[in-house]
Amino acid sequence: MAVPKRRLSRSNTRHRRSTWKxxxxxxxxxxxxxxxxxxxxxxxxAYQRGLIVPPQH
Numbered sequence: 610m611a612v613p614k615r616r617l618s619r620s621n622t623r624h625r626r627s628t629w630k631x632x633x634x635x636x637x638x639x640x641x642x643x644x645x646x647x648x649x650x651x652x653x654x655a656y657q658r659g660l661i662v663p664p665q666h
Contacts, residue, residue, distance in 0.1 A: 636647040639656060646663045648656050655661045 635650045637650045637653055638645050638647050639653055641656065641663060644663075646656070648663070652661060656663060
């Protein structure tokens with residue numbers, strides 16, 4: 610794991626951390642049989658191949 614070469618001031622550390630933003634997951638509608646599901650874009654192929662079973666509500 611990388612280690613900083615010198616200590617950051619408290620204000621610099623907090624400013625740096627405040628720039629980290631989480632983005633919402635991009636959900637894509639897919640058609641599986643008669644039903645339409647909204648799944649993450651990265652998992653579309655897995656759902657289509659049947660590797661992941663969609664949740665039953």
